[in-house]
Amino acid sequence: MLFRTLAFVCLVLAFAGRAEACRYLPRPFEEQLKNANQVFYGTVLRVEDGLTTLKVDKAVRGVKDGEAG
Numbered sequence: 001m002l003f004r005t006l007a008f009v010c011l012v013l014a015f016a017g018r019a020e021a022c023r024y025l026p027r028p029f030e031e032q033l034k035n036a037n038q039v040f041y042g043t044v045l046r047v048e049d050g051l052t053t054l055k056v057d058k059a060v061r062g063v064k065d066g067e068a069g
Contacts, residue, residue, distance in 0.1 A: 038062035 033039060039060035046053040059065045 036061065 040056045040063050041058040041060075042054040042056050044052060045055050056063050056065060
């Protein structure tokens with residue numbers, strides 16, 4: 001039984017995908033707003049194959065009102 005368990009663990013490790021950790025540190029909203037290239041309020045039009053299409057309802061910085069992309 002121990003051999004089967006060890007063999008199973010070895011197989012899992014051999015075929016496991018690569019994993020990476022993320023170092024996300026939450027920052028105050030005001031700091032994020034100051035450092036952002038684009039700021040807008042929008043509507044999600046479509047999510048397809050991992051891509052999201054947005055419509056900009058109200059632009060604050062870096063994009064025009066009504067622009068979609």
